[in-house]
Amino acid sequence: xFVGKMTLSQSGLFGQIDDLQDLxxxxxxxxxxxxxxxxxxKLTVDEDLNDIERAVYLLSSGQDVQRASxxxxxxxxxxxxxxxxxxxxxxxxxxxxHVAGADMQLAAAGSFLTILQDDIxxxxxxxxxxxxxxxxxxxxxxxxxxSAWLETLLSAIDALPKETIRQEILSPLVSKAQLSQSVPARxxxxxxxxxxxxxxxxxxxxxxxxxxxxxxxxxVEYEVRSCxxxxxxxxxxxxxxxxxxxxxxxxxxxxxxxxGSTVRLAAFDTIINLLEMFDSDDRTRVIFPxxxxxCEKCFxxxxxxxxxxxxxxGKLCHGLSASFTxxxxxxxxxxxxxxxxxxxxxxxxxxxxxxxxxxxxNKYALVRRNCAYNFPAMVxxxxxxxxxxxxxxxxxxxxxxxxxxxRRTAAEGFHEVVKLLGPNVHYVHKELxxxxxDDSLEVLDALINHLQETLELATSRGEGAGPxxxxxxxxxxxxxxxxxxxxxxxxxxxxxxxxxxRYSCLPxxxxxxxIYFRFLQRMFGIITTNNVLPVQREAARTLCVFLRYNRKQxxxxxxxxxxxxxxxxxxSYWNRLRFLDLxxxxxxxxxxxxxxxHFLIQALELVNDPVANVRYKLCHMLPRxxxxxxxxxxxxLLQQLEFCVRKLLCREKDKDVVATVRKTVxxxxxxxxxxPISEHFSLLQYHKRxxxxxxxxxxxxxxxLLLEMELxxxxxxxxxxxxxxxxxxxxxDSKAGLSGSKGMSxxxxxxxxxxxxxxxxxxxxxxxxxxxxxxxxxxKLANSDKTLKVKESGSCPGSGKSSIIPMNDDALxxxxxNVASSSSSLSPTxxxxxxxxxxRSNTSSSVDHRSNGSKDxxxxxxxIQRKSNSFGMQSGRE
Numbered sequence: 001x002f003v004g005k006m007t008l009s010q011s012g013l014f015g016q017i018d019d020l021q022d023l024x025x026x027x028x029x030x031x032x033x034x035x036x037x038x039x040x041x042k043l044t045v046d047e048d049l050n051d052i053e054r055a056v057y058l059l060s061s062g063q064d065v066q067r068a069s070x071x072x073x074x075x076x077x078x079x080x081x082x083x084x085x086x087x088x089x090x091x092x093x094x095x096x097x098h099v100a101g102a103d104m105q106l107a108a109a110g111s112f113l114t115i116l117q118d119d120i121x122x123x124x125x126x127x128x129x130x131x132x133x134x135x136x137x138x139x140x141x142x143x144x145x146x147s148a149w150l151e152t153l154l155s156a157i158d159a160l161p162k163e164t165i166r167q168e169i170l171s172p173l174v175s176k177a178q179l180s181q182s183v184p185a186r187x188x189x190x191x192x193x194x195x196x197x198x199x200x201x202x203x204x205x206x207x208x209x210x211x212x213x214x215x216x217x218x219x220v221e222y223e224v225r226s227c228x229x230x231x232x233x234x235x236x237x238x239x240x241x242x243x244x245x246x247x248x249x250x251x252x253x254x255x256x257x258x259x260g261s262t263v264r265l266a267a268f269d270t271i272i273n274l275l276e277m278f279d280s281d282d283r284t285r286v287i288f289p290x291x292x293x294x295c296e297k298c299f300x301x302x303x304x305x306x307x308x309x310x311x312x313x314g315k316l317c318h319g320l321s322a323s324f325t326x327x328x329x330x331x332x333x334x335x336x337x338x339x340x341x342x343x344x345x346x347x348x349x350x351x352x353x354x355x356x357x358x359x360x361x362n363k364y365a366l367v368r369r370n371c372a373y374n375f376p377a378m379v380x381x382x383x384x385x386x387x388x389x390x391x392x393x394x395x396x397x398x399x400x401x402x403x404x405x406x407r408r409t410a411a412e413g414f415h416e417v418v419k420l421l422g423p424n425v426h427y428v429h430k431e432l433x434x435x436x437x438d439d440s441l442e443v444l445d446a447l448i449n450h451l452q453e454t455l456e457l458a459t460s461r462g463e464g465a466g467p468x469x470x471x472x473x474x475x476x477x478x479x480x481x482x483x484x485x486x487x488x489x490x491x492x493x494x495x496x497x498x499x500x501x502r503y504s505c506l507p508x509x510x511x512x513x514x515i516y517f518r519f520l521q522r523m524f525g526i527i528t529t530n531n532v533l534p535v536q537r538e539a540a541r542t543l544c545v546f547l548r549y550n551r552k553q554x555x556x557x558x559x560x561x562x563x564x565x566x567x568x569x570x571x572s573y574w575n576r577l578r579f580l581d582l583x584x585x586x587x588x589x590x591x592x593x594x595x596x597x598h599f600l601i602q603a604l605e606l607v608n609d610p611v612a613n614v615r616y617k618l619c620h621m622l623p624r625x626x627x628x629x630x631x632x633x634x635x636x637l638l639q640q641l642e643f644c645v646r647k648l649l650c651r652e653k654d655k656d657v658v659a660t661v662r663k664t665v666x667x668x669x670x671x672x673x674x675x676p677i678s679e680h681f682s683l684l685q686y687h688k689r690x691x692x693x694x695x696x697x698x699x700x701x702x703x704x705l706l707l708e709m710e711l712x713x714x715x716x717x718x719x720x721x722x723x724x725x726x727x728x729x730x731x732x733d734s735k736a737g738l739s740g741s742k743g744m745s746x747x748x749x750x751x752x753x754x755x756x757x758x759x760x761x762x763x764x765x766x767x768x769x770x771x772x773x774x775x776x777x778x779x780k781l782a783n784s785d786k787t788l789k790v791k792e793s794g795s796c797p798g799s800g801k802s803s804i805i806p807m808n809d810d811a812l813x814x815x816x817x818n819v820a821s822s823s824s825s826l827s828p829t830x831x832x833x834x835x836x837x838x839x840r841s842n843t844s845s846s847v848d849h850r851s852n853g854s855k856d857x858x859x860x861x862x863x864i865q866r867k868s869n870s871f872g873m874q875s876g877r878e
Contacts, residue, residue, distance in 0.1 A: 051077060052084045059092040064104065067096055071107050075114040086126050094133050102145050105137065109148040116156035127160070131168045138188055150188050154195050162199055170196065170208065177212050179220070186224045190216055194231030197238035205238045210247060217251050222260035229255045229266040233273050244277050249286065256290055265305045268294055272312050275319035283323040291316065295335055307363060310339050310370035314377030321381060333382055333390060340371045340394045344401070365403040372398045372409035376416035384420045388427055399431040408446045411435045415450035418457040425458050429473050432458055436479035444483055445495045452505040459509050477514050480506075484522065493532040500526070500538040507549040515546050516555050524566055527578050540582040544589050553710055560598050568602040573611035580606070580617050584624065591699035592628040596637055600625060607644045612654040619648065619660040623667045 049057060055077060058066040071093060077085045097108055112130050134153050140146040157165060169192065175181070177189040193212060197205050213235055216228040232252060236244040252274075256267035271287060278287060298305045317332050324332070343356060343364030356364065375395060382390045395417070398410045414435065418425050432454070435447050447454070459473055484503070487496040506515055523546070526539035543559075550556050567579035583603050586595050603625060606618050622645065629637050645668065648661045 052081060052088060055085075055089050056092055059089070059096055064101070067100075068104050068107055071096075071104060071111055074108075074111040075118065078115050079118070082126065086129060090129060090133075097133070097137065102142055105140065105142070105145040106148050109134075109137075109145075109152045113152040113155055116152075117159045127164055128168060131156075131164075135169075135172060139182065139185055143184065146184060146188075150191065154191060157192075157195050157199065165196060165199060174212065177216060183221055183223060186216065186219065186221070187227050190224060190227040190231055193228075194234040197231075197234045200238065202239045202243065205235065206243055206247075209235070210239070214251070217255065222258070222263055225255065225258065226260065226262045226266045229263060229270055232270050236274055236277060241277055244274070245279075245282065248274075249278070249282065253286065253290060256294060261305055264294065265308050268305070269308065269312060272316050272319060275316075280323045283320055288320060288323070288328060291320070292331070299335075299338065306339070306342070307366045307370060310367045311373070313339070313371070314374035314381070317381045318377060333378070336371065336374075336378055337391075337394050339367055340398060342367050344368075344397070365406060368398065368401060368403065368406045369409050372401075372406050373413065375410065376413050376420060379417055379420045384422065384424065387421060387424060392427055395428065396431060399434055404440045404442055407435065407438060407440065407443045411438075411443050411447040412449065414447060415454040415457070418454055425460070429458065429476075432473070433475050433479045436483045441486065441490050441492060441495060444486065444499075445492075448483075448495070448499050448502050451499075451502040455505060455509045477510060477518055481518055481522070488526070488530070493535050496532075497535045497538045500535065500542050504542045504545040507546065512549070512551050512555070516550065516552075516559075520546060520559060524562065527582075528566060528570070528572075528575055536578055537581050537585075540578060541585045544582065544585045548589050551706065551710060551713075553707070564602055568606070573609070573614055576606060576609060576611070576614050577617055579603070580614070580621060584621065587624055587628060589699075591703055592630055592696050593700055594703055595628050596634055600628060600637060601640070604640055604644045607647055612657055615648070615652070615654070616657045616660055619657060619664050622664045623671060626668060626671055 055070045055073075058070050062070075070089075074085070074089070074093065077089060093108065097105060100108070112134060116127070116130060131153075134149055134156070137149045138146055138153070140149065153169070157169070160169075173189055173192055173196075176185045177193075179186075181189075189212070193209055193216070197209060200208075213228065213232070216224055217232075219225050219228070229252070232248055236248045239247070252267050252271055255263055256271070258264050258267070268291070271291070275283070275287070295309065298309050313336060317336075320332075321329070343361060375391075375398065379387060379391060387395075395410075398406060401407050401410070414428075414432070417428060418432075421427060435443055438444060438447075455476075459476075480503070484496075484499060487499045490496070503519070506519065520543065523539045523543040527536050527543070530536050530539070543563075547556060547559050550559065563579065563582065567575050567582065570576055570579070580603065583595075583599050586599055603618070603621070606614055609615055609618075622641070626638075626641055629641065631638065645661070645665060648657070649665070652658050652661060
């Protein structure tokens with residue numbers, strides 16, 4: 001076996017040697033292709049010549065590459081010396097262009113366009129000479145070159161004065177538009193007419209241009225008719241509403257019945273673009289029958305036009321909707337449904353392609369894709385309140401379409417559909433799960449572009465729905481998990497990175513427990529096992545967001561301990577590097593005190609790491625780590641950081657780390673930990689530092705409030721349990737009392753016994769009522785309600801100005817406090833919402849008042865409520 005391997009390797013080596021020997025023959029023609037002495041002499045130009053003389057010499061006797069260089073540099077020559085350039089150089093360029101190739105022609109077209117658009121050199125004589133060259137080359141035998149010169153002319157029309165256009169362009173245009181001219185010349189005339197119409201008054205357009213327009217609309221070539229038809233929009237806007245109805249509309253009606261499909265399509269597109277210029281009478285009597293006939297004819301026999309029809313359909317329906325009767329409205333809606341199912345057969349609720357020829361199948365798929373693109377517009381056309389009865393089946397069909405492009409387009413507009421549905425968003429929950437679990441990664445990629453907005457709207461009951469504004473979407477969490485796994489298993493790591501970035505919105509969508517049990521371990525797995533660095537960093541950022549908005553102290557501590565075990569103290573130096581990345585993210589997300597408490601010491605301990613790369617990265621991070629230390633409270637942390645720097649300076653042996661430490665020490669010396677405002681301390685630096693301090697205070701208040709709300713929620717749950725026990729005991733006592741009273745009322749014993757039993761029962765009820773009256777009475781509950789109202793007024797204004805944290809955390813925190821303020825005033829019972837809301841347990845005071853009468857407990861809760869209230873008002877002021 002080894003002999004065989006040796007023989008194979010030797011043969012491969014010999015083969016490589018032969019290939020290398022073959023390469024020696026390639027060098028010979030390369031050496032022969034170098035310039036000879038004679039050729040170098042021909043390319044040499046006298047250095048004493050000025051720019052104008054050198055340009056004339058090169059255009060006269062130079063080679064093609066030199067002539068092209070002069071033509072490209074022509075605008076600079078015009079700016080430096082316009083008179084000499086137009087007198088000596090431009091005539092030479094005109095001579096050269098007669099025999100020039102396509103590359104030189106394209107370079108000349110670009111240079112002359114630059115000259116015409118330059119306001120400095122727009123002199124009448126110069127413009128005349130340039131336009132003569134442009135018009136002369138419009139009829140070039142090469143269509144690409146002719147199109148380039150035409151684009152030059154069309155772009156120059158915007159910069160030219162009216163009189164120049166009238167003399168230099170309109171005069172030769174009359175002869176160019178005649179039937180005796182070539183088809184390219186007549187096509188160019190059509191485009192020039194459409195461009196010139198916007199430069200003149202309506203009277204000039206009607207008098208000088210309309211005869212040419214009518215002639216070209218009735219040209220014998222369908223290409224010319226189609227091109228002129230597409231320019232009728234500019235003509236109509238140039239002559240105004242009155243003449244459009246009298247002149248342009250009849251031409252459009254005639255062209256819409258043309259025998260050529262491209263002409264009919266051009267007329268259809270032009271009619272849609274000019275809908276706002278027709279009154280309701282024209283729309284009802286002329287446009288609607290014409291469009292209806294056009295749609296029916298295309299659907300039956302003209303598949304080539306269906307693609308454009310389906311693309312313009314949303315714009316068509318909205319342009320005509322004001323003039324529709326109920327019957328016409330229904331007809332257009334039903335026709336749209338037919339387009340959405342074109343080329344499909346439905347079996348058992350699933351869409352399958354019918355057996356068509358490949359070309360026809362592709363056209364039908366394009367039509368359905370255009371329908372998916374127009375679906376949000378059709379939801380608005382049909383009224384979102386009628387979505388379930390009119391469009392739901394169509395939308396489900398588009399989301400289950402066998403063509404990937406159709407499903408991808410439906411996914412791109414899914415957030416628009418969700419936004420239009422509002423409180424009825426639950427209609428499309430199944431389709432959201434379907435697209436999240438789609439087999440194609442392209443569909444998932446299109447969906448996650450607006451995934452954050454889609455998930456927030458899909459899990460919401462709509463605006464003003466109260467504190468319980470989030471709903472549980474069935475199978476949403478498994479679908480999100482499956483989507484992440486599909487992106488991770490693919491080779492498109494950018495899609496995976498983008499998906500992880502969008503997952504930072506999950507604290508606003510699902511509960512903290514679902515995030516903790518379904519997503520956190522996955523984030524750790526990505527950070528420690530994935531091979532793509534941007535994906536690892538995005539997973540670390542998302543993990544920090546999950547930690548930031550987790551509402552349970554035990555879970556937060558467990559997450560932090562796991563970060564330390566798997567990353568900061570991980571066996572692989574790669575994991576320790578990711579811990580430093582996570583520290584950089586945590587500095588931005590958390591307050592300075594929180595970071596110093598949980599991350600700083602572990603980061604500084606990496607100074608003893610055996611791998612130089614880890615120490616190198618730590619050295620780069622030292623200035624940022626020092627910025628989190630606040631004196632004099634964190635003096636011990638500053639000492640540890642200084643000890644870390646001294647250790648690196650004394651013991652470090654790696655030259656890169658030593659160089660980095662020395663640079664870092666200079667940066668640390670410049671940092672001002674005590675924050676004195678020196679003479680050289682600029683006002684801008686002061687404002688930046690003040691903003692950073694305010695932001696850090698806001699973060700710290702949020703973190704403190706999170707702990708307080710967790711404590712209150714625990715007390716609330718305990719009070720609820722106590723209240724349930726009291727209710728159960730009262731129910732049992734009442735049942736026992738009722739059974740005793742029934743037994744005594746039903747007995748036939750002596751009246752004295754019955755009377756005494758009734759008195760005992762009344763005494764028992766009276767005692768129970770007195771015992772219940774020992775709890776706080778209703779006036780105290782009323783006071784607590786007043787407190788809640790004051791809190792609401794103080795916290796709501798601040799909710800709209802709290803978006804300071806970078807990345808996606810901006811909207812997260814602003815939404816966070818909006819819901820917090822609303823829940824504090826509207827939720828009298830414990831909320832089971834999945835939102836990361838800090839305020840929601842403020843209303844637990846009523847339950848606590850019922851459960852016990854401790855004045856200490858009441859005062860403590862009122863104090864916490866004042867704290868949260870002041871925080872809300874503070875955030876509003878900030």
